[in-house]
Amino acid sequence: MNPYKRSPFIKVATVLVYFFLYAPIIGLIVFAFNSSRTNVFFGGFITQWGPLQMEGSTVVQSPCGPFHWFCDLTQNREVMSATKNTLTIALISTISATVIGTMAALALQRYNFKLKGFSQLSLYIPIVIPEIVMGIGILVLFSQAFNFLNSSLGLLGDSRLTLGLPTVIVSHIAFSIPFVTLVVQARLQGFDKSFEEAAMDLGANELVTFWRVTFPMILPGVLSGALLAFTLSLDDFVITFFTTGPGATTLPIYVYGLLRRIITPQVNALSTVWVLVVVAIVFLLQRIQSRET
Amino acid sequence: MSEFAVELQDVVKRFPTPEGGEVLAVDHVTMQIKNGEFFSMLGSSGCGKTTSLRMVAGFEWPTSGEVYIEGIAQGHTPPFKRPVNTVFQSYALFQHMTVFQNVAFGLEMDGAGKDEIKKRVARALEMVQLTGMDRRYPRQLSGGQQQRVALARAIVKTPDVLLLDEPLGALDLKLRKEMQLELKALQQKLGITFVYVTHDQEEALTMSDRIAVMSQGKVLQMGSPVEIYERPNCKFVADFIGTSNFLEGTVKSLEKGMANVFIPAFNTEIKGIVSGEVSVGETVAVSVRPEKIRLADKAVLNQNCFEGTIDLVTYIGSDTHLYVGLNGMKLKVWEQNKISSLDPTAYYTVGQKVWLALFPENTLVMASE
Ligand SMILES: Nc1ncnc2c1ncn2[C@@H]1O[C@H](COP(=O)(O)OP(=O)(O)OP(=O)(O)O)[C@@H](O)[C@H]1O
Ligand SMILES: [Mg+2]
Numbered sequence: 001m002n003p004y005k006r007s008p009f010i011k012v013a014t015v016l017v018y019f020f021l022y023a024p025i026i027g028l029i030v031f032a033f034n035s036s037r038t039n040v041f042f043g044g045f046i047t048q049w050g051p052l053q054m055e056g057s058t059v060v061q062s063p064c065g066p067f068h069w070f071c072d073l074t075q076n077r078e079v080m081s082a083t084k085n086t087l088t089i090a091l092i093s094t095i096s097a098t099v100i101g102t103m104a105a106l107a108l109q110r111y112n113f114k115l116k117g118f119s120q121l122s123l124y125i126p127i128v129i130p131e132i133v134m135g136i137g138i139l140v141l142f143s144q145a146f147n148f149l150n151s152s153l154g155l156l157g158d159s160r161l162t163l164g165l166p167t168v169i170v171s172h173i174a175f176s177i178p179f180v181t182l183v184v185q186a187r188l189q190g191f192d193k194s195f196e197e198a199a200m201d202l203g204a205n206e207l208v209t210f211w212r213v214t215f216p217m218i219l220p221g222v223l224s225g226a227l228l229a230f231t232l233s234l235d236d237f238v239i240t241f242f243t244t245g246p247g248a249t250t251l252p253i254y255v256y257g258l259l260r261r262i263i264t265p266q267v268n269a270l271s272t273v274w275v276l277v278v279v280a281i282v283f284l285l286q287r288i289q290s291r292e293t
Numbered sequence: 294m295s296e297f298a299v300e301l302q303d304v305v306k307r308f309p310t311p312e313g314g315e316v317l318a319v320d321h322v323t324m325q326i327k328n329g330e331f332f333s334m335l336g337s338s339g340c341g342k343t344t345s346l347r348m349v350a351g352f353e354w355p356t357s358g359e360v361y362i363e364g365i366a367q368g369h370t371p372p373f374k375r376p377v378n379t380v381f382q383s384y385a386l387f388q389h390m391t392v393f394q395n396v397a398f399g400l401e402m403d404g405a406g407k408d409e410i411k412k413r414v415a416r417a418l419e420m421v422q423l424t425g426m427d428r429r430y431p432r433q434l435s436g437g438q439q440q441r442v443a444l445a446r447a448i449v450k451t452p453d454v455l456l457l458d459e460p461l462g463a464l465d466l467k468l469r470k471e472m473q474l475e476l477k478a479l480q481q482k483l484g485i486t487f488v489y490v491t492h493d494q495e496e497a498l499t500m501s502d503r504i505a506v507m508s509q510g511k512v513l514q515m516g517s518p519v520e521i522y523e524r525p526n527c528k529f530v531a532d533f534i535g536t537s538n539f540l541e542g543t544v545k546s547l548e549k550g551m552a553n554v555f556i557p558a559f560n561t562e563i564k565g566i567v568s569g570e571v572s573v574g575e576t577v578a579v580s581v582r583p584e585k586i587r588l589a590d591k592a593v594l595n596q597n598c599f600e601g602t603i604d605l606v607t608y609i610g611s612d613t614h615l616y617v618g619l620n621g622m623k624l625k626v627w628e629q630n631k632i633s634s635l636d637p638t639a640y641y642t643v644g645q646k647v648w649l650a651l652f653p654e655n656t657l658v659m660a661s662e
Contacts, residue, residue, distance in 0.1 A: 202398050202446065204373055
């Protein structure tokens with residue numbers, strides 16, 4: 001017996017929560033198929049396939065039919081380059097952060113060293129600290145370092161060190177590491193060192209032991225950590241905003257820029273693709289975690 | 294081949310504690326384990342058995358002293374270069390590998406060919422009666438079956454020495470008894486040296502050729518089960534292995550392996566066999582096992598004979614366990630029930646007066662520490 005009475009409030013709250021969470025997303029997806037060029041009102045779906053025909057600001061017919069804005073998107077060089085940047089940053093930072101974060105988790109699990117408690121604590125700080133503070137901090141660090149290096153090495157013009165893709169990548173690696181480490185650490189809880197000892201006892205050296213025994217056993221944790229790092233990097237705005245430079249625009253930064261000009265359903269199409277990718281990742285994560293138990 | 298499969302020479306192991314102190318886990322241990330022997334390390338929890346075994350396997354290095362395997366000093370040789378294999382108490386089976394892959398792992402590491410691996414894994418699984426289970430994962434096996442996989446995985450490489458750390462600890466009593474016999478049979482069949490760690494004295498007595506009794510990091514006595522049980526060299530061993538009655542006394546005289554000991558509680562001297570080493574004037578323990586005390590209705594000896602009153606009678610089927618009070622002490626006496634009678638008066642009763650005969654050849658005089 002449930003000791004709590006079902007109050008009607010629960011139903012109302014549930015509906016409201018779902019409404020505010022999902023109505024915007026559904027609206028966003030519906031508007032990706034909008035025939036109107038302006039995002040303010042819905043002009044119906046584009047139903048005709050064929051050469052592009054416009055009537056005023058309404059698309060009557062498109063070679064891609066209802067998927068007009070998605071095709072339109074692929075024609076947009078800026079979007080394509082932002083997508084490329086975003087994926088490059090996400091891939092490199094995910095791989096690096098996963099490797100470093102996993103190694104950190106293993107070290108914290110395995111060894112006793114001075115400052116171990118501090119190291120553990122220092123993992124939480126980047127997570128709880130406001131992102132904007134981190135962003136400003138990283139920006140200050142880079143500009144100070146670059147100023148110093150540029151002047152002391154006498155770098156001029158194009159050869160000067162400036163903000164760009166590499167600085168974004170480094171920052172993303174930095175803020176992803178704690179998340180990876182914490183996720184892998186959770187997996188390592190109760191990891192018995194006798195598995196590794198058994199492998200070595202049977203003739204496997206340290207390296208073989210790691211790849212054949214330790215890594216497969218912690219792989220679900222490592223994958224969860226990597227996917228988390230990937231999604232964090234994909235949609236990071238604040239830190240990227242502070243550390244990016246010319247030619248290193250990412251999707252979040254690009255969309256933000258669009259919003260200040262004119263919102264066309266292109267943005268919706270882009271966001272729809274994005275939502276689908278993230279949902280796919282979340283499903284994958286859930287699959288991994290349910291297999292873990 | 295060296296005479297000894299494993300030798301520990303004056304091995305000391307200290308561990309740092311988190312509080313900044315040190316634990317002396319193994320304290321100047323020297324032991325020699327012969328080839329083909331079933332050798333057990335027996336002792337209560339925390340006495341350093343596991344640590345000693347782990348130093349042979351190579352998971353820990355001695356703080357001082359040396360471990361030899363087949364006559365070769367091991368120094369800091371890593372585990373994967375030592376000709377020994379271990380059966381872990383927790384089994385430590387690789388959860389992401391099938392039974393076959395688990396058992397094959399060691400052979401793969403040796404670079405054995407596919408066909409050879411198949412053949413040898415099949416043979417090992419047959420030896421532990423797991424034929425047909427090779428495609429299962431460890432989580433799909435019972436505790437006893439997992440134990441067998443761990444065993445197969447360790448013997449498939451035919452190591453010189455097999456190390457077993459309380460391998461039967463997690464099994465229920467019946468299965469444990471079965472496995473004890475199987476392990477012993479397997480050891481005789483393979484002819485491999487077994488070094489077996491247990492805190493179960495019965496297990497050690499049943500299976501071992503020789504036993505090292507350990508306490509607080511030290512080896513107190515090493516010998517065959519009969520030697521350990523019949524001639525314990527100190528009170529701790531006599532108390533730890535089996536059950537014994539102890540009387541405290543002072544050695545008055547020694548001759549031809551016998552000692553006369555003055556027992557203040559009885560205000561008289563008792564004669565017994567010297568077990569271990571004692572000297573005149575030393576405070577010693579006199580030990581008599583309860584099954585070796587003879588009950589009689591009159592004094593049957595002119596020494597070592599005392600009259601007492603039965604305090605407690607416990608009938609346990611094959612035996613009757615009695616507590617006999619004398620001079621304020623209680624001695625345990627076990628009598629085998631050689632008769633079959635329903636008449637209560639045929640057995641001992643509380644309050645009955647009896648004479649206890651502690652035959653000198655059943656009475657042991659040993660160091661009290
Ligand atoms: N890695 C370690 N760090 C610190 N102390 C340890 C370590 N390993 C063992 N010890 C200590 O050394 C002593 C002996 O431990 P050991 O594991 O050898 O005992 P044991 O005889 O196997 O006991 P049990 O029957 O409970 O398994 C214990 O006091 C234990 O606390
Ligand atoms: Mg132990």
